[in-house]
Amino acid sequence: MYFQRLRDLREDSDMNQTQIAEILFTSQTVYSRYERGARTIPVEHLLILADFYGVSTDYILGRTNNKKLNK
Template sequence: MRFQRIQDLRTDADLSQKQISEILHISQRSYSHYETGSRNIPIEMLIRLANYYNTSIDYLVGRTDNKKLYH
């Protein structure tokens, strides 16, 4: 499964793969695998990404088109 939304969020934030991988404390190679879908994203990493981008895991994985969190 390709995770286009994490790539879109990263580029919208003007971050390189290297920068976001450093923020997440993972290698750039691992992050690249997540974006291309060649490796599944662990739930812990989905939580970190959702928190960083202030969005939901449902948005990240394509279950909703609503980026905003409900409070």
């Protein structure tokens, strides 16, 4: 699965892959594989990114187009 939204969110935040990888305590190479869909993103990383960007995990996964969290 290809996560275009991961790339879009990162670019919208004016961040590079290395900066996001540091937040996840992983390497830029591993994070790049998430964006390309070459590696499955672990749930822990998905949750960290959803919190960081202020969006739902469903938005990142393409299950909804609504960025807002339901609270």
